[in-house]
Amino acid sequence: xxxxxxxxxxxxxGLSRRGFLSSLGAGAVTAALPVPLPASPPGPQVVPPGEMxxxxxxINGRPYxxxxxxxxxxxxxxxxxxxxxxxxxxxxxxECGACTVLADGEPRYACLTLAVEAEGMExxxxxxxxxxxxxxxxxxxxxxxxxxxxxxxxxxxIVAAEGLLRANPRPTPKEVRKGLSGNLCxxxxxxxxxxxxxxxxxxxxxxxxxx
Numbered sequence: 109x110x111x112x113x114x115x116x117x118x119x120x121x122g123l124s125r126r127g128f129l130s131s132l133g134a135g136a137v138t139a140a141l142p143v144p145l146p147a148s149p150p151g152p153q154v155v156p157p158g159e160m161x162x163x164x165x166x167i168n169g170r171p172y173x174x175x176x177x178x179x180x181x182x183x184x185x186x187x188x189x190x191x192x193x194x195x196x197x198x199x200x201x202x203e204c205g206a207c208t209v210l211a212d213g214e215p216r217y218a219c220l221t222l223a224v225e226a227e228g229m230e231x232x233x234x235x236x237x238x239x240x241x242x243x244x245x246x247x248x249x250x251x252x253x254x255x256x257x258x259x260x261x262x263x264x265x266i267v268a269a270e271g272l273l274r275a276n277p278r279p280t281p282k283e284v285r286k287g288l289s290g291n292l293c294x295x296x297x298x299x300x301x302x303x304x305x306x307x308x309x310x311x312x313x314x315x316x317x318x319x
């Protein structure tokens with residue numbers, strides 16, 4: 109037997125060329141076998157469309173038990189479920205401010221807020237600014253100064269102004285412009301809108317006994 113077929117040239121046992129090639133082939137087969145991959149982490153839980161969740165929304169000082177889909181926005185529930193239609197569905201993506209409500213006293217886009225997210229918050233809409241059948245000071249100020257034109261954006265403008273004045277009863281003109289910068293008026297009635305906020309600040313101070 110030659111060294112290429114059996115053993116080494118000096119007669120000692122060794123690995124032949126045929127044996128070497130055979131071992132390479134076996135190694136290649138082993139390397140080609142599929143290696144089990146680690147188990148993938150579970151994906152996010154998906155709520156089927158149409159599945160309803162019971163929540164309680166506190167709006168304008170009253171509790172409202174409602175059944176909602178988790179994907180529904182707050183403005184959708186306000187308008188289509190509860191019939192509170194002052195907040196308007198404008199752009200639907202947080203650009204125009206027509207849907208502005210107060211959430212725990214701060215202006216918030218209702219189109220970008222899920223109804224389930226609003227549970228536990230104190231939500232105030234334009235309807236909640238009235239005193240019975242009487243307009244609130246901020247609403248009255250917009251009427252006094254003609255702070256609107258077509259009126260579509262007006263509810264959001266008033267609610268944003270209300271939130272500003274609750275946080276800052278004496279805003280400067282610059283602060284007024286900044287406070288309402290998230291609310292767009294397609295009619296361009298900004299001069300009267302800003303005048304309305306200044307008038308609202310005066311009415312609120314008068315109602316509170318301030319000079």
